[in-house]
Amino acid sequence: xxxxxxxxxxxxxxxxxxxxxxxxxxxxxxxxxxxxxxxxxxxxxxxxxxxxxxxxxxxxxxxxxxxxxxxxxxxxxxxxxxxxxxxxxxxxxxxxxxxxxxxxxxxxxxxxxx
Amino acid sequence: xxxxxxxxxxxxxxxxxxxxxxxxxxxxxxxxxxxxxxxxxxxxxxxxxxxxxxxxxxxxxxxxxxxxxxxxxxxxxxxxxxxxxxxxxxxxxxxxxxxxxxxxxxxxxxx
Numbered sequence: 097x098x099x100x101x102x103x104x105x106x107x108x109x110x111x112x113x114x115x116x117x118x119x120x121x122x123x124x125x126x127x128x129x130x131x132x133x134x135x136x137x138x139x140x141x142x143x144x145x146x147x148x149x150x151x152x153x154x155x156x157x158x159x160x161x162x163x164x165x166x167x168x169x170x171x172x173x174x175x176x177x178x179x180x181x182x183x184x185x186x187x188x189x190x191x192x193x194x195x196x197x198x199x200x201x202x203x204x205x206x207x208x209x210x
Numbered sequence: 211x212x213x214x215x216x217x218x219x220x221x222x223x224x225x226x227x228x229x230x231x232x233x234x235x236x237x238x239x240x241x242x243x244x245x246x247x248x249x250x251x252x253x254x255x256x257x258x259x260x261x262x263x264x265x266x267x268x269x270x271x272x273x274x275x276x277x278x279x280x281x282x283x284x285x286x287x288x289x290x291x292x293x294x295x296x297x298x299x300x301x302x303x304x305x306x307x308x309x310x311x312x313x314x315x316x317x318x319x320x321x
Binding site for chain 1: 219246251252253254255258298300308309311312313314
């Protein structure tokens with residue numbers, strides 16, 4: 097069965113901390129995505145990657161960076177966490193040349209920044 | 211800018227009711243429209259629609275697309291408490307990799 101695994105289900109951090117959210121997929125997918133989901137705003141794309149060491153900005157990249165050193169792993173980095181980054185973070189993947197019909201999502205990380 | 215708008219944003223119904231969820235879109239180079247169901251965890255894929263007027267069906271769920279009027283509906287008949295979830299509508303935009311999501315409809319089915 098396909099699997100996208102996010103390392104933490106819940107995370108509590110302090111303002112100014114550096115935060116790493118990890119995502120691993122076991123489907124050999126080329127494309128990986130990071131979304132954040134907020135009540136009333138829906139899912140918004142932060143960054144995506146279509147290959148190892150490649151990254152593209154989504155709609156709301158400010159305050160975030162990403163790392164894709166290996167095909168199966170896509171990390172989201174908050175260099176200096178702020179309270180407005182409190183959110184549900186969802187990682188997703190699709191195979192190369194897919195038109196995103198079947199995004200496979202991880203279970204999400206609920207991040208609270210205090 | 212690509213836009214996907216869902217209505218209503220929330221809905222409470224009784225078990226056995228039939229519900230209709232709406233999704234309208236304005237997307238450059240429209241290719242498809244997708245529906246996902248999100249319970250407590252990861253959104254899961256329900257339907258992809260590409261052609262007008264062709265109903266997609268899975269059990270008590272069905273969906274149809276109207277490319278002339280730029281909307282889609284998701285119907286759920288004989289609702290059950292297990293249908294309680296957020297239903298997301300999305301469409302790929304001009305960029306191949308980017309899905310634009312609506313804000314979702316939160317459906318609550320009460321016994």
